[in-house]
Amino acid sequence: MKAHSTAAAPAGNAGPRAVRGARWAAAAVVLGLALLAALPALGINQYYQNMLLLTFLFCVLGCGWNIMAGYAGYVSLGQSAFLGIGAYTAAILAVRWHLSPFLVAPLGGLVAAVFALAVGLVVLRTRGHSFVIITIALLFILQIVALNWPQLTNGSTGITLPLPPFKKPWQTAPFYWYMLALAALSVWLSAWIRRTKFGMGLIAIREDEDKAGIIGINTTLYKITAFMASVFFTGIAGGVYAYYLTFIDPIGMFNILLSVQTVLVTMLGGRGTVWGPVLGAFVLEPLNETSYAYFGSNQSHLVVFGLAMMLIVLFLPRGIIPTVGDWWAARTAAARGADGSAQAAAAAGTAPGAGAAGPRAAAAAVGEEDSA
Amino acid sequence: MHLFLQTVMLGVLIGGVYALLASGLTLIFGVMGIINVAQGALLILSCYFAWLVWQTTGLDPMWISILAAPLMFAVGWVLYRLLIVRVRGAHATMSVLLTFALAITLEGILGVIWTGNFRSVTPSYFSQSLRIGDFFFPTAQVYGSITAVAVLLVLYLILSRTREGRAIRATAQNRLAAQLVGVDADRVAAFTFALGAATAGVGGAILSVLYPFAPGSHYLWISRLLGIIVLGGMGSLPGAALGAVILGVAETLTSTYISLKWATVVFYVVIFVVLLVRPQGLMGTRLREDVQA
Numbered sequence: 001m002k003a004h005s006t007a008a009a010p011a012g013n014a015g016p017r018a019v020r021g022a023r024w025a026a027a028a029v030v031l032g033l034a035l036l037a038a039l040p041a042l043g044i045n046q047y048y049q050n051m052l053l054l055t056f057l058f059c060v061l062g063c064g065w066n067i068m069a070g071y072a073g074y075v076s077l078g079q080s081a082f083l084g085i086g087a088y089t090a091a092i093l094a095v096r097w098h099l100s101p102f103l104v105a106p107l108g109g110l111v112a113a114v115f116a117l118a119v120g121l122v123v124l125r126t127r128g129h130s131f132v133i134i135t136i137a138l139l140f141i142l143q144i145v146a147l148n149w150p151q152l153t154n155g156s157t158g159i160t161l162p163l164p165p166f167k168k169p170w171q172t173a174p175f176y177w178y179m180l181a182l183a184a185l186s187v188w189l190s191a192w193i194r195r196t197k198f199g200m201g202l203i204a205i206r207e208d209e210d211k212a213g214i215i216g217i218n219t220t221l222y223k224i225t226a227f228m229a230s231v232f233f234t235g236i237a238g239g240v241y242a243y244y245l246t247f248i249d250p251i252g253m254f255n256i257l258l259s260v261q262t263v264l265v266t267m268l269g270g271r272g273t274v275w276g277p278v279l280g281a282f283v284l285e286p287l288n289e290t291s292y293a294y295f296g297s298n299q300s301h302l303v304v305f306g307l308a309m310m311l312i313v314l315f316l317p318r319g320i321i322p323t324v325g326d327w328w329a330a331r332t333a334a335a336r337g338a339d340g341s342a343q344a345a346a347a348a349g350t351a352p353g354a355g356a357a358g359p360r361a362a363a364a365a366v367g368e369e370d371s372a
Numbered sequence: 373m374h375l376f377l378q379t380v381m382l383g384v385l386i387g388g389v390y391a392l393l394a395s396g397l398t399l400i401f402g403v404m405g406i407i408n409v410a411q412g413a414l415l416i417l418s419c420y421f422a423w424l425v426w427q428t429t430g431l432d433p434m435w436i437s438i439l440a441a442p443l444m445f446a447v448g449w450v451l452y453r454l455l456i457v458r459v460r461g462a463h464a465t466m467s468v469l470l471t472f473a474l475a476i477t478l479e480g481i482l483g484v485i486w487t488g489n490f491r492s493v494t495p496s497y498f499s500q501s502l503r504i505g506d507f508f509f510p511t512a513q514v515y516g517s518i519t520a521v522a523v524l525l526v527l528y529l530i531l532s533r534t535r536e537g538r539a540i541r542a543t544a545q546n547r548l549a550a551q552l553v554g555v556d557a558d559r560v561a562a563f564t565f566a567l568g569a570a571t572a573g574v575g576g577a578i579l580s581v582l583y584p585f586a587p588g589s590h591y592l593w594i595s596r597l598l599g600i601i602v603l604g605g606m607g608s609l610p611g612a613a614l615g616a617v618i619l620g621v622a623e624t625l626t627s628t629y630i631s632l633k634w635a636t637v638v639f640y641v642v643i644f645v646v647l648l649v650r651p652q653g654l655m656g657t658r659l660r661e662d663v664q665a
Binding site: 129302 | 401407409455462463465466469472474478480483488592594595602634639640641648
C-alpha cells in the first residue's frame with residue numbers, strides 16, 4: 001500500500017504554502033484554457049487550429065487510456081476502437097435523424113461506454129493478459145463488422161456526414177471549441193478519479209490486485225467502471241472528429257495507428273499522472289505534423305512511432321513528468337542540504353533509483369509516479 | 373456430405389500450419405509469461421525473406437523455410453538480448469508495449485523497403501491441386517502442412533529430448549523450482565524467444581505461398597494466433613495444436629457455408645467466447661494469474 005501512503009502524504013501535511021500552490025496551479029489552468037479558447041477569435045490560421053484540434057483529440061484519447069492503463073495497470077491496444085464506435089454512432093444517427101452530429105455525439109460516448117461494459121464483463125472478471133488480447137480483437141472485429149454490414153455502416157464506401165454550416169473563417173472553430181471542451185472534461189474526469197477513493201482503489205489494483213481485493217475493493221466493479229470512464233469522452237470525440245472529417249470509413253476509423261499514438265502520448269508524458277497525456281499530446285502532435293512533412297509516407301511514420309515507443313519503454317518508462325519531478329525533488333533536496341528534514345531525506349532516497357531509469361527501477365518505483 | 377468432408381479435411385490441413393505458427397507464441401508465453409505481440413511481424417518478416425530468396429534463386433519455398441529457421445533463430449536471439457531482456461521483471465505491461473513497438477517498427481521498415489502492396493510467392497505448383505481419393509486439395513497447402521507438421525515434430529523432439537528443451541519445459545512448469553535445480557533462467561528465456569522466432573521463420577516461408585502478405589498483415593496474424601492460443605490454453609503446446617485444428621476447421625466451414633468475408637471473424641468470436649466461458653482455455657491453466665499457485 002505504498003501508493004496510498006505516498007499519495008496521501010502531500011495532502012496530509014498541506015500547509016498554507018501548498019494551498020497557495022494549488023491556487024496558482026488552478027489559476028494557471030483556467031488562464032491556459034481561456035487562452036486556448038480565444039485563439040480562433042484571435043485569428044490563428046487554419047493550419048494551427050487543425051493542429052491544436054488534433055492535440056485536443058490526443059488529450060482525450062490519452063487521458064482515457066491513462067485511466068485504465070495508468071491508474072489500474074490494464075493496457076489496451078485498441079483504444080481507437082471506441083473513437084470509431086463514437087464516430088459511427090454519431091454519423092449513423094445524424095444521417096437517419098437529420099440532426100447535427102454535434103447533438104448526437106454524446107450518444108456516441110454512451111454507446112462506447114456500453115461496449116466497454118460488455119467487453120469488461122467478459123474479461124475484467126479475471127486478471128492477467130486477457131484484457132490486452134481482447135482489446136486488439138475488438139478493434140479488428142469492429143473493423144470487419146463495419147466493412148461487412150453495409151445496411152448499417154454503408155460498408156467500405158463509408159458514410160458522408162452532413163456538411164457543416166459554418167462560414168469562413170469560422171469553419172474550424174466550432175470543432176476546435178468542442179474538442180477543447182472534451183479535452184478539458186477528460187482532464188477533469190481523470191484528475192477527479194485520481195483524487196477519489198475510486199482512483200486510490202484503481203492504483204491499489206495496479207500495485208497488487210490480490211491485496212486490493214483483500215482490503216475490500218470490489219476489483220471487478222472498479223475495473224469495469226474505470227474502463228467505461230476511460231472510453232466515454234473518447235466516444236464523444238469520435239462523433240466530433242467524424243463531423244470534422246465529414247467522411248468516415250471502416251479502415252480510417254478503426255485505425256490501429258491512432259491506438260499507437262494514444263499509447264505513445266501517455267507513455268511520453270507520464271503514465272498514471274493527470275497531466276502526462278496532456279503534455280504528451282502537446283509534444284507529439286506537432287512532431288507528428290513535422291514528421292509527415294519530412295517523411296511523407298505512412299510507412300516511415302510507423303518506423304518513427306515504433307522506435308519512439310521502444311526508446312520510451314526502455315529509457316523513459318515512467319514518462320517525462322515523473323522523471324523530471326524526481327529530478328527536481330532531488331535537486332531541491334540537495335539544495336536544502338543538511339537542514340535534515342525528513343522530507344528531503346526521503347526525496348533523496350528515492351531519486352537515485354529513479355535516476356537509473358531502467359524499466360525494472362520503474363516497476364519498483366511505480367508507486368511514486370503518482371505524487372507528480 | 374462430400375463437400376463437408378472436403379471442407380473439414382482442408383481445415384485440418386490449414387490447422388497444421390496454424391499449429392506451427394501458434395507454437396512459438398504459446399511457448400514464449402509459457403516460459404516467459406509475456407505476450408509477444410511482435411510474433412505476427414516476425415512471421416511477415418520471414419514471408420519477405422522467402423519472397424526475396426525465391427525471386428532471386430527460384431528455390432522452392434518449402435526449402436527456404438528450412439533456411440529461414442536458423443536465420444530467424446538468430447534474429448530472435450539478438451532481439452531478446454537487445455530489447456526483451458531489459459523488461460524482464462518489469463510490470464507485464466512493459467513487455468506488451470515493447471513487443472508492440474517492435475511489431476510497428478518491423479511493419480514500417482518492411483513498408484519503407486517494399487511498399488504496402490500485397491506480395492505472394494508463386495512456385496510452379498502454386499495454383500495446382502492434388503487429388504487424394506475423391507478429394508482435391510491445393511498442392512501448396514498439402515506441402516505446407518507436411519512441412520509444418522514435420523517442423524512441429526522436430527520442435528517436439530527438441531523440447532523432450534535435449535537438455536535445453538527440458539530446461540524450457542521445467543521453466544514453463546515452475547520457474548523458481550527450475551532455477552533451484554540449476555537452470556539458467558535468462559539463457560532459457562533467450563533460447564525460447566529465439567526458438568519462437570525460428571518457428572515464425574518456418575511458418576512465414578510456408579505462409580508466403582499460401583496467403584498474399586503485406587507489411588500490415590501482421591495484425592491479422594497476431595489476432596489469429598492469439599485466438600488459437602486463447603482457445604488452446606495459453607502456454608500449452610498441445611493446446612495450441614488442438615486450438616489450431618479446431619479453428620482451421622471452423623474457418624473453412626465458415627467460408628464454405630456462410631461467407632468468406634466472415635471467416636476471420638471466427639477467431640475474434642472464439643476469443644470472446646472462450647474468455648467468457650473458460651478463461652483458461654481447453655488445456656491451459658495459465659491465462660488467469662489468480663489461479664496460479
